[in-house]
Amino acid sequence: xxxxxxxxxxxxxxxxxxxxxxxxxxxxxxxxxxxxxxxxxxxxxxxxxxxxxxxxxxxxxxxxxxxxxxxxxxxxxxxxxxxxxxxxxxxxxxxxxxxxxxxxxxxxxxxxxxxxxxxxxxxxxxxxxxxxxxxxxxxxxxxxxxxxxxxxxxxxxxxxxxxxxxxxxxxxxxxxxxxxxxxxxxxxxxxxxxxxxxxxxxxxxxxxxxxxxxxxxxxxxxxxxxxxxxxxxxxxxxxxxxxxxxxxxxxxxxxxxxxxxxxxxxxxxxxxxxxxxxxxxxxxxxxxxxxxxxxxxxxxxxxxxxxxxxxxxxxxxxxxxxxxxxxxxxxxxxxxxxxxxxxxxxxxxxxxxxxxxxxxxxxxxxxxxxxxxxxxxxxxxxxxxxxxxxxxxxxxxxxxxxxxxxxxxxxxxxxxxxxxxxxxxxxxxxxxxxxxxxxxxxxxxxxxxxxxxxxxxxxxxxxxxxxxxxxxxxxxxxxxxxxxxxxxxxxxxxxxxxxxxxxxxxxxxxxxxxxxxxxxxxxxxxxxxxxxxxxxxxxxxxxxxxxxxxxxxxxxxxxxxxxxxxxxxxxxxxxxxxxxxxxxxxxxxxxxxxxxxxxxxxxxxx
Amino acid sequence: xxxxxxxxxxxxxxxxxxxxxxxxxxxxxxxxxxxxxxxxxxxxxxxxxxxxxxxxxxxxxxxxxxxxxxxxxxxxxxxxx
Numbered sequence: 001x002x003x004x005x006x007x008x009x010x011x012x013x014x015x016x017x018x019x020x021x022x023x024x025x026x027x028x029x030x031x032x033x034x035x036x037x038x039x040x041x042x043x044x045x046x047x048x049x050x051x052x053x054x055x056x057x058x059x060x061x062x063x064x065x066x067x068x069x070x071x072x073x074x075x076x077x078x079x080x081x082x083x084x085x086x087x088x089x090x091x092x093x094x095x096x097x098x099x100x101x102x103x104x105x106x107x108x109x110x111x112x113x114x115x116x117x118x119x120x121x122x123x124x125x126x127x128x129x130x131x132x133x134x135x136x137x138x139x140x141x142x143x144x145x146x147x148x149x150x151x152x153x154x155x156x157x158x159x160x161x162x163x164x165x166x167x168x169x170x171x172x173x174x175x176x177x178x179x180x181x182x183x184x185x186x187x188x189x190x191x192x193x194x195x196x197x198x199x200x201x202x203x204x205x206x207x208x209x210x211x212x213x214x215x216x217x218x219x220x221x222x223x224x225x226x227x228x229x230x231x232x233x234x235x236x237x238x239x240x241x242x243x244x245x246x247x248x249x250x251x252x253x254x255x256x257x258x259x260x261x262x263x264x265x266x267x268x269x270x271x272x273x274x275x276x277x278x279x280x281x282x283x284x285x286x287x288x289x290x291x292x293x294x295x296x297x298x299x300x301x302x303x304x305x306x307x308x309x310x311x312x313x314x315x316x317x318x319x320x321x322x323x324x325x326x327x328x329x330x331x332x333x334x335x336x337x338x339x340x341x342x343x344x345x346x347x348x349x350x351x352x353x354x355x356x357x358x359x360x361x362x363x364x365x366x367x368x369x370x371x372x373x374x375x376x377x378x379x380x381x382x383x384x385x386x387x388x389x390x391x392x393x394x395x396x397x398x399x400x401x402x403x404x405x406x407x408x409x410x411x412x413x414x415x416x417x418x419x420x421x422x423x424x425x426x427x428x429x430x431x432x433x434x435x436x437x438x439x440x441x442x443x444x445x446x447x448x449x450x451x452x453x454x455x456x457x458x459x460x461x462x463x464x465x466x467x468x469x470x471x472x473x474x475x476x477x478x479x480x481x482x483x484x485x486x487x488x489x490x491x492x493x494x495x496x497x498x499x500x501x502x503x504x505x506x507x508x509x510x511x512x513x514x515x516x517x518x519x520x521x522x523x524x525x526x527x528x529x530x531x532x533x534x535x536x537x538x539x540x541x542x543x544x545x546x547x548x549x550x551x552x553x554x555x556x557x558x559x560x561x562x563x564x565x566x567x568x569x570x571x572x573x574x575x576x577x578x579x580x581x582x583x584x585x586x587x588x589x590x591x592x593x594x595x596x597x598x599x600x601x602x603x604x605x606x
Numbered sequence: 607x608x609x610x611x612x613x614x615x616x617x618x619x620x621x622x623x624x625x626x627x628x629x630x631x632x633x634x635x636x637x638x639x640x641x642x643x644x645x646x647x648x649x650x651x652x653x654x655x656x657x658x659x660x661x662x663x664x665x666x667x668x669x670x671x672x673x674x675x676x677x678x679x680x681x682x683x684x685x686x687x
Contacts, residue, residue: 045644045647047640047643047644047647048644050640051637051640051641051644054633054636054637054640058629058633062629065623065624066623069622069623082622087625087626215623218626219626219629222626222630223626223629223630223633226630226633226634227633227637230634230637230667234659234663238656238659241656241657242656370656370659371659372644372645372648372650372658372659372660373644373645373647373648373649373660374640374641374642374643374644374645374647374648374660374664375641375644375645375659375660375663376644377640377644378637378640378641381637
């Protein structure tokens, strides 16, 4: 009883401190926004401000509410493993669905047209279904806390540490990019002070993750999912109505802007400069599978499911919502493209640092064009939620990996459960501070998606080869996995560095540093575009990791079968209870439906 | 409540939080109403006037909010008892 009272008191003190810090930050934001009123492109009415403010109150309030349900490590890091496939599925999708992606791909549609849909369909759905059907049994049944945790069980400690450190660095970088771009977008659009908006959102995220752990992150991610549909889908609806109907959205555009596959025979035929081979191998296979099946940020949401069947259904459920997103992103992008061609007075902004057309401003400029008071606040809140949930997802994944795969594995092997929860909370705050610091580093990069693609290529693409061999070939050895992963990461990074230097620097006599022929060989394309280079550096990272792991494994001793039970295909009982439920409750059935929808969409926009 | 009074609830200490659907519902309801109010105050200064989307979109959000709030409460009651 005494302990309970003390606990409640502590929770209350922490909550009060959070609310005080939050209130102070909000006052500071309002003051600064007020000082710089008129400098932004969009102005907020009092009702818009109330809507934005209520969002902060809601997420911090949810964190406070969930605090009393977050006592053990399972609660804090795994959301109690009590979630249905609906909750876990929406969180799975939302962890990936940041404002970064929405703004980036809406702008990308203005440049590349319908091609962007590949990132939502080919570049996601097959991998999500594969994860649910074939990989989840090994992840979930082993009751691990993280993807690096699986590497420890399947291979050894050093492979886990290698992946844990690279993942930790990657999540912090991603979190920093999120923060930086959020501050940049709101500074240009609304005139909010760059530093204050960054620190206020970081403080709010720090509060609710520290209080409620993964469950807080999942709750706010699902809120974000609904806010994005509530606040942004209307842009497409109003835009289509403004243009005169769906047919006008595609009118007078070249085939490379309105189709998915027709212009992929040659890289020269489409704006993205990629061929069908590059799309399928780079995006549809390596990058997509590398991200969706091994990135702990999204997979962690499936781990929070209440049973194996729910865990398997998690990515399958998410796949349907993923396929619907182009109706917001691509739809809005095509509307923006048509408006700029139609002399409607619609313009995107120049980039605040480079002065070039800032395609990422397309969606906010559509909000400014179509939304009345109130809806503007909702649209801005949806973007804000998208940025913050993206960062929260990174931070919650970071605190789990740091706590279980680095702290407990290396620093304090005998740490109690209560101590680990404390470490997780401290790590959350440190992670937030490091994200803020990283945001300043992110300013060095002038494009959004290319940077993300590059990071995924270094870490996730080789890891997918390791996972694939580890889960489906019991002969894979620990030594093979470790050196394969190292070689894959080094090669992927090396190719990125080669292209990076090639694009920016020349020798003193003006001759190119990198050999153009080498770039053509590596990408199987003449004058490869930046996107093609990104895709192929991932492919080579995967191929090298796969090859090295395979060869070394053939010459080294594998673990005995008894140590691989539950971790490898053929040695694991994969009963998820599906046989006891009706056919419409089985993961396999919904995976087939999802695949059928994917095929239909690709044929429809062929 | 009736079930709790009869003592058949197996989770009296409230170990399970309210489902996320409840929070989603409340947020959509409040935002839907605010969007409707916002449309009423809009002076129509934005570039393109297409109907009055705040009214009907706000109403859709509010109705969705009510449904989700009720759904959340029903699920919570089932989980607790």
